Amino acid sequence: MKKGLGRKSFLALTLACTMLATACGKSESGNATAAAGGDAIKVGILHSLSGTMAISEDTVKNSTQLAIDEINAAGGVLGKQIAAVTEDGASDPAIFAQKANKLVSDDGVATVFGGWTSASRKAMLPVFEKTGNLLWYPVQFEGNECSPNIMYSGAQPNQQTLPAYDWAKEKGYKNFFLVGSDYVYPRTANLIVKKHLEKDGLKLAGEEYQPLGGTEFSGVIGKIKAARPDIIFNTLNGDSNVAFFKQMAAAGLTPKVIPVMSFSIGEQEAQAMGPALVEGSYAAWNYFQTLDGDANAKFIKAYKAKFGEDKVLTDPMVHGYVDVYVWKAAVEKAGSTDPAKVRAAAVTLDAVDTPLGKVNFVKNNSLVQTAYIGEADPKGQFKILWTSKGAIQPEPYDPLAFPGKTCSIG
Amino acid sequence: MDAAFLFGQLFNGFSVASLYILAALGLALSFGLMRVINMAHGEILMVGSYLAYLTILFVPGPMGIIVAMLVAFLGAGMLGGLLEVTLVSKLTSRPLDTLLATWGVSLILQQAARDLFGATGVSVTAPAWLDGGFALGPLQLPTIRLFILLLAALILGGLAALLRYTRIGLLVRAVNQDRATAAAMGVNVRQVDAFIFALGAGVAGVGGVVLALLGPVTPTVGQGYIVTAFLVVILGGLGSVVGTTLAALMIGLFMALSQIFVDVSFAQVLTLIFVILFLQFRPQGVIAVRSRALDAE
Numbered sequence: 161m162k163k164g165l166g167r168k169s170f171l172a173l174t175l176a177c178t179m180l181a182t183a184c185g186k187s188e189s190g191n192a193t194a195a196a197g198g199d200a201i202k203v204g205i206l207h208s209l210s211g212t213m214a215i216s217e218d219t220v221k222n223s224t225q226l227a228i229d230e231i232n233a234a235g236g237v238l239g240k241q242i243a244a245v246t247e248d249g250a251s252d253p254a255i256f257a258q259k260a261n262k263l264v265s266d267d268g269v270a271t272v273f274g275g276w277t278s279a280s281r282k283a284m285l286p287v288f289e290k291t292g293n294l295l296w297y298p299v300q301f302e303g304n305e306c307s308p309n310i311m312y313s314g315a316q317p318n319q320q321t322l323p324a325y326d327w328a329k330e331k332g333y334k335n336f337f338l339v340g341s342d343y344v345y346p347r348t349a350n351l352i353v354k355k356h357l358e359k360d361g362l363k364l365a366g367e368e369y370q371p372l373g374g375t376e377f378s379g380v381i382g383k384i385k386a387a388r389p390d391i392i393f394n395t396l397n398g399d400s401n402v403a404f405f406k407q408m409a410a411a412g413l414t415p416k417v418i419p420v421m422s423f424s425i426g427e428q429e430a431q432a433m434g435p436a437l438v439e440g441s442y443a444a445w446n447y448f449q450t451l452d453g454d455a456n457a458k459f460i461k462a463y464k465a466k467f468g469e470d471k472v473l474t475d476p477m478v479h480g481y482v483d484v485y486v487w488k489a490a491v492e493k494a495g496s497t498d499p500a501k502v503r504a505a506a507v508t509l510d511a512v513d514t515p516l517g518k519v520n521f522v523k524n525n526s527l528v529q530t531a532y533i534g535e536a537d538p539k540g541q542f543k544i545l546w547t548s549k550g551a552i553q554p555e556p557y558d559p560l561a562f563p564g565k566t567c568s569i570g
Numbered sequence: 571m572d573a574a575f576l577f578g579q580l581f582n583g584f585s586v587a588s589l590y591i592l593a594a595l596g597l598a599l600s601f602g603l604m605r606v607i608n609m610a611h612g613e614i615l616m617v618g619s620y621l622a623y624l625t626i627l628f629v630p631g632p633m634g635i636i637v638a639m640l641v642a643f644l645g646a647g648m649l650g651g652l653l654e655v656t657l658v659s660k661l662t663s664r665p666l667d668t669l670l671a672t673w674g675v676s677l678i679l680q681q682a683a684r685d686l687f688g689a690t691g692v693s694v695t696a697p698a699w700l701d702g703g704f705a706l707g708p709l710q711l712p713t714i715r716l717f718i719l720l721l722a723a724l725i726l727g728g729l730a731a732l733l734r735y736t737r738i739g740l741l742v743r744a745v746n747q748d749r750a751t752a753a754a755m756g757v758n759v760r761q762v763d764a765f766i767f768a769l770g771a772g773v774a775g776v777g778g779v780v781l782a783l784l785g786p787v788t789p790t791v792g793q794g795y796i797v798t799a800f801l802v803v804i805l806g807g808l809g810s811v812v813g814t815t816l817a818a819l820m821i822g823l824f825m826a827l828s829q830i831f832v833d834v835s836f837a838q839v840l841t842l843i844f845v846i847l848f849l850q851f852r853p854q855g856v857i858a859v860r861s862r863a864l865d866a867e
Contacts, residue, residue, distance in 0.1 A: 210789070373790070379579070383575075385710075386578070403785030411710065412702070
């Protein structure tokens with residue numbers, strides 16, 4: 161009898177620990193960071209701080225927080241301090257939806273900054289549409305979506321995928337191999353690339369997907385070897401990239417042998433993977449840390465002062481940072497934190513000075529911005545090889561891949 | 571289809587199978603002996619990966635990885651032993667409770683790794699002597715994959731020798747055949763259980779080192795392999811070492827060869843269908859075929 165009880169309490173203890181671990185794992189919950197009283201404006205920050213996407217998203221959370229701290233130090237918004245509530249989406253779309261709902265409904269935040277994978281954005285979208293709140297989404301994506309409740313500050317396909325494609329075409333690459341994580345962004349971005357390959361009479365050498373977080377690339381690499389492409393377009397996300405580049409190198413396929421153009425690898429990922437692994441490979445973004453300009457130099461300095469001298473800056477981090485400033489400008493123009501009024505103000509603002517240069521949102525809720533192609537150097541920084549002719553107007557629907565669709569937000 | 575691609579995929583099949591063997595052996599051993607399904611097995615792989623990372627911080631240089639395998643084997647083995655003594659042995663009569671409890675342990679270990687090393691994961695760089703490849707006609711075989719194949723073969727051989735020729739091996743076989751009789755004959759069944767659990771965990775620890783050479787080391791690194799490892803154990807039948815090896819080879823080769831005709835993500839679906847169909851016709855798994863063949867000899 162005594163023994164039985166012992167076992168029961170043991171099991172109960174195990175269960176309690178399990179629940180505790182789950183709770184700790186899934187939530188960096190609820191602590192408003194600014195030491196503000198009831199008069200503060202609450203905003204949400206929602207990123208993956210654990211799981212396969214944490215390698216990329218953790219730092220976007222940091223840069224968003226940096227912008228909030230800077231604004232608070234300069235007097236806040238409408239005379240009030242901003243209080244950030246940070247939540248962990250745990251690389252799981254369902255948790256993103258649940259946390260978005262918590263932020264908007266329970267915490268009553270004025271707006272939310274966050275998301276990375278398209279799967280997480282698609283999962284959060286209904287929450288923001290239902291509650292009428294506003295999400296600021298900082299990452300490049302596949303387009304084919306337009307909602308009045310999301311501000312898309314990352315690149316649309318015509319601001320990243322297509323400039324990279326055009327650049328590769330100009331360089332004389334004719335045979336493209338597409339590798340991606342198996343979810344909406346890579347599949348849609350690759351659909352667009354395929355339509356353009358078809359139109360231009362170029363060749364698709366192959367197209368392969370790995371589950372998000374997958375690390376076994378021997379099959380994919382076997383196919384790449386057999387297909388002998390001129391260039392690989394890499395839309396793998398998160399730390400799958402580490403496995404991909406490691407196993408490519410082991411198979412003798414360094415970026416020098418077959419060039420790789422990546423769409424989700426920035427300075428942070430290059431650093432985390434070990435720069436030697438990606439040296440000589442290409443990336444397409446709207447920002448590189450090596451970009452000239454005073455605003456960028458100031459941003460880099462401030463970030464390093466707060467998070468460490470060895471830290472690097474990436475495109476999504478800058479967009480996470482820029483979003484807060486645009487939100488602030490829009491709130492001040494609208495004289496209110498009401499999401500609908502803020503959106504209306506945001507798309508009619510004059511260009512805001514940011515580390516990206518002067519940028520502004522247009523009617524389709526997306527950012528007008530310049531595209532760059534960079535080449536990874538031995539330090540994991542990117543040498544800018546190519547710059548688009550001026551800023552590119554965002555276009556969520558590629559006319560070849562999605563004929564007849566347009567974005568009309570009232 | 572060119573021959574290099576075909577042979578390349580054949581090699582990939584063996585290479586992937588060797589990973590599955592390292593990941594599944596421990597599961598098969600503890601299931602075979604105790605009928606315990608260890609949900610924390612993936613996290614033991616993960617612990618092996620982090621031990622490799624830590625070892626290489628302290629022992630850089632070409633031999634670091636060898637030391638790391640030793641450290642990971644001992645460290646993961648001790649963790650497995652501890653888990654068996656404190657938890658699994660208390661619950662062996664209730665398989666569902668073991669399932670739940672070890673799942674709890676897996677979450678705790680993941681969270682511990684997250685707190686200790688950060689959520690973003692760390693990286694282990696393979697030593698220079700594992701770089702490059704080995705040319706075999708038109709085929710370029712990555713040295714690192716050859717190394718893993720060799721390692722899996724060595725571990726399998728060592729395990730077979732241990733079970734076949736040593737006294738502890740004799741005891742393990744006795745408990746495996748008839749637990750009650752073995753106990754009645756004076757075999758300390760508890761100790762045999764703990765030993766096998768620790769040994770299986772140690773092998774998983776070495777598997778973790780191998781994963782660290784191929785990809786990122788994250789708190790969830792074991793999760794990616796654990797489902798396939800369970801699949802291998804089920805397909806192998808009754809948790810036998812021979813069955814596990816054959817099943818790992820079958821799954822690895824099936825996956826690699828089906829990739830010749832379909833894309834990589836669909837090959838995974840086909841593999842699952844293959845396992846389901848196989849078990850429809852042979853619910854006992856592969857080993858039954860093997861043992862009958864042996865009996866007939």
